[in-house]
Amino acid sequence: MLSKSKFILGQQCVKSFWFDVNNIKPTNPADDGTKERLSAGNEVGNISKDYFPGGKEVPYLPGEETKMFEITKKYLDEGITSIYEASFVYDDIFVRVDLMNKTEKGWNIYEVKSSTSIRSYHEYDASIQWHVLKELNLIKLNGVFIATLNNDYSKNNKIDPIKFFNIKPVTEIAEEYESEIKKKIRELKEVSKSPKEPLLEIGPHCKKPHGCVYLDKCWPDNIDNINSVFSLYRMNLKKKLNLYNQGIDTFDKIKDKESLSSTQKNQLRAYEEKSPIINTEKIQSFINKVEYPISYFDFETFTDAVPIHDKQRSHMQMPFQYSLHIQNDINEKLNLNDNHYQFIADHEEDPRESIAKSMLKNFPKEGSIMAYNQSFEKRCIESLAEHCPDTAMSEELRALNERFVDLIEPFRGGGYYDSKFKGSFSIKKVLPAICPNNKELDYKELEISNGGMAMSSYKKLRGLPTDSENIKITRDALFEYCRLDTFAMYAIYENLLETIKRNS
Numbered sequence: 361m362l363s364k365s366k367f368i369l370g371q372q373c374v375k376s377f378w379f380d381v382n383n384i385k386p387t388n389p390a391d392d393g394t395k396e397r398l399s400a401g402n403e404v405g406n407i408s409k410d411y412f413p414g415g416k417e418v419p420y421l422p423g424e425e426t427k428m429f430e431i432t433k434k435y436l437d438e439g440i441t442s443i444y445e446a447s448f449v450y451d452d453i454f455v456r457v458d459l460m461n462k463t464e465k466g467w468n469i470y471e472v473k474s475s476t477s478i479r480s481y482h483e484y485d486a487s488i489q490w491h492v493l494k495e496l497n498l499i500k501l502n503g504v505f506i507a508t509l510n511n512d513y514s515k516n517n518k519i520d521p522i523k524f525f526n527i528k529p530v531t532e533i534a535e536e537y538e539s540e541i542k543k544k545i546r547e548l549k550e551v552s553k554s555p556k557e558p559l560l561e562i563g564p565h566c567k568k569p570h571g572c573v574y575l576d577k578c579w580p581d582n583i584d585n586i587n588s589v590f591s592l593y594r595m596n597l598k599k600k601l602n603l604y605n606q607g608i609d610t611f612d613k614i615k616d617k618e619s620l621s622s623t624q625k626n627q628l629r630a631y632e633e634k635s636p637i638i639n640t641e642k643i644q645s646f647i648n649k650v651e652y653p654i655s656y657f658d659f660e661t662f663t664d665a666v667p668i669h670d671k672q673r674s675h676m677q678m679p680f681q682y683s684l685h686i687q688n689d690i691n692e693k694l695n696l697n698d699n700h701y702q703f704i705a706d707h708e709e710d711p712r713e714s715i716a717k718s719m720l721k722n723f724p725k726e727g728s729i730m731a732y733n734q735s736f737e738k739r740c741i742e743s744l745a746e747h748c749p750d751t752a753m754s755e756e757l758r759a760l761n762e763r764f765v766d767l768i769e770p771f772r773g774g775g776y777y778d779s780k781f782k783g784s785f786s787i788k789k790v791l792p793a794i795c796p797n798n799k800e801l802d803y804k805e806l807e808i809s810n811g812g813m814a815m816s817s818y819k820k821l822r823g824l825p826t827d828s829e830n831i832k833i834t835r836d837a838l839f840e841y842c843r844l845d846t847f848a849m850y851a852i853y854e855n856l857l858e859t860i861k862r863n864s
């Protein structure tokens with residue numbers, strides 16, 4: 361049976377659809393971010409029921425589509441006017457409608473999304489449901505709508521479902537898409553019966569709207585090499601594919617070098633010369649901005665699709681942890697635990713006030729605050745300042761933002777390029793290239809090794825009994841991870857100072 365999610369998969373790529381219906385094991389299974397999005401979808405789905413309270417829900421019975429359809433029909437016969445997860449089968453296509461509500465003009469059906477804006481595949485989601493219900497001709501229909509999250513709404517005590525969602529009618533779009541949907545359904549049914557894997561080139565569809573779980577089956581093995589055209593800095597995927605499809609898969613095959621950006625030219629040069637490209641003037645101009653004491657600083661944040669704290673908005677970045685290493689002067693050498701301050705808020709409470717107070721207590725009153733990609737940290741500080749009821753505290757927080765310097769600047773600005781960066785200036789790429797073979801600086805040695813993992817580990821603590829051992833284990837792992845982020849900045853900055861010394 362063709363479900364709505366399989367239809368959307370087939371809409372993105374018939375080959376991944378074929379792999380999926382033939383139960384081929386994914387080579388690139390869903391990551392933490394995808395799992396987080398799925399759980400956000402469930403939370404939002406639960407809140408959406410309050411939009412039409414008092415309705416009845418059709419339970420999910422895996423593999424029993426017909427039974428779910430029977431239950432839906434029973435509810436309709438009983439005169440229920442709001443149904444959650446109403447399930448329908450038509451022509452071997454199965455859909456579950458998030459919300460349905462009967463009005464004087466007929467039934468309205470709603471596709472509920474956990475994002476704050478409508479993406480084009482959401483319209484296909486809504487359209488296939490509209491198609492199935494129209495063809496079934498079981499009930500009088502009025503309209504189809506997409507509900508997304510209103511990111512201007514902040515929670516105040518209880519979530520108000522009317523203000524929490526933005527509702528957009530998409531009936532006209534669903535009508536417009538109807539013939540396309542019918543055609544696609546026919547095509548997918550053929551594909552699912554075929555014993556042969558469909559032939560299809562790789563393309564932007566492999567990454568959007570969702571990252572394909574079969575990338576390693578179709579993409580070339582050498583895309584992760586330091587000389588792969590796929591590592592060219594900020595070149596859009598279409599252009600990279602264009603080169604690849606002409607047989608230009610490595611740097612040495614690129615003929616039109618002049619049209620490349622200066623960073624891309626540096627990438628080619630660093631590879632050819634087998635040595636980093638260093639521009640001491642650019643590095644020095646960054647160093648000139650830095651004032652001691654240096655506060656190496658990093659936040660970890662969480663987001664919730666459904667806010668749990670008052671004055672929290674959907675998907676708002678909520679800082680819950682920071683790490684701060686302080687280097688008092690140029691001659692001071694730090695170890696991992698030297699001059700180190702750290703904080704993790706209680707996972708059951710709104711973290712904003714406690715983290716702000718701790719930061720203001722521990723930051724030196726002067727000197728540079730160094731972050732890696734500062735806009736994130738500065739935005740978080742601004743949101744803490746907005747949240748603070750105390751004006752003096754807000755001013756103190758905003759004053760911190762005046763002292764930031766961004767350690768990514770000398771790299772992104774062309775001061776330093778190493779082939780091992782592979783076209784990325786993220787700290788996870790820069791650190792091992794600049795400070796290799798140092799176990800103390802190896803993220804792979806850690807239990808939690810990226811921001812996504814930090815967020816999901818922290819959120820998993822919610823609701824655990826206070827004496828749970830997991831709380832201590834997770835907090836320790838979080839401390840270790842964030843501490844490495846700021847110590848890594850110190851190590852990278854020291855390396856830049858050394859680089860200047862060596863090259864002057």
Ligand code: SF4
Binds near residue numbers: 372375561575577
């Ligand atoms: S990697 Fe691309 S072409 Fe291959 S199955 Fe996935 S989306 Fe389709």
